[in-house]
């Protein structure tokens with residue numbers, strides 16, 4: 332296990348184990364990425380009557396159900412530091428080498444993290460191993476990312492995300508057993524600032540902090556970011572964005588790429 336961990340966490344200065352360095356982009360994350368109640372409800376329903384839960388890639392603790400006995404797993408020190416006082420205990424480990432015996436927990440949760448794992452099949456095998464019941468994964472379907480207007484304004488970001496998020500079929504295959512996949516509509520006032528959360532509030536993406544809370548932006552070069560800002564700012568001022576996408580400002584939900592995957596043994 333030690334060898335696996337040291338191989339995996341060679342990336343970030345703070346122990347970040349995925350492809351993104353949270354010692355750089357983690358600051359302010361929990362301000363922009365608050366748990367969206369609609370997604371939390373869907374997760375709660377999928378967890379059924381579980382009483383113990385391991386939350387892998389837990390970050391600052393979004394979507395950790397308060398009513399359960401939760402053990403969090405998070406390799407990045409910057410993210411662990413953002414966990415609020417009173418949050419569940421957190422273990423410094425990676426999905427690919429979970430320091431728990433087989434079937435330790437009733438259920439497992441992994442929200443917005445599987446795309447960052449260095450070894451997806453290995454991580455899924457581990458999560459499946461330590462959970463007796465449902466493994467609940469909140470992630471994005473790379474095949475649906477181009478539904479967003481961002482694919483016109485920031486194609487590099489969408490291409491980056493499409494290349495990082497694993498195909499839903501790969502996640503299902505890695506889990507094995509019985510797997511269901513549910514599309515989660517994104518509410519207009521979504522408080523979890525994934526890129527699609529701003530589908531009807533384009534001005535919000537002119538905030539560098541909002542972009543930083545989506546790790547894909549950390550992989551595109553500065554010229555693309557400057558062009559995005561300038562083009563979006565100009566199109567908002569001229570009314571061009573609203574001519575094409577203005578209907579989204581009042582559309583209650585967006586059927587985007589968000590998926591809830593539930594695996595049963």
Ligand SMILES: C[S@@+](CC[C@H](N)C(=O)[O-])C[C@H]1O[C@@H](n2cnc3c(N)ncnc32)[C@H](O)[C@@H]1O
Pocket residue numbers: 339347348349350353364387388389390391392393394404405406407410424425426427441442443444447448449
């Ligand atoms: C986008 S954040 C999501 C955090 C939280 N689950 C949420 O929903 O807000 C992704 C998290 O996955 C963690 N991570 C990346 N690679 C990981 C790995 N191999 N094992 C466990 N966690 C990992 C990162 O450190 C980061 O905290």
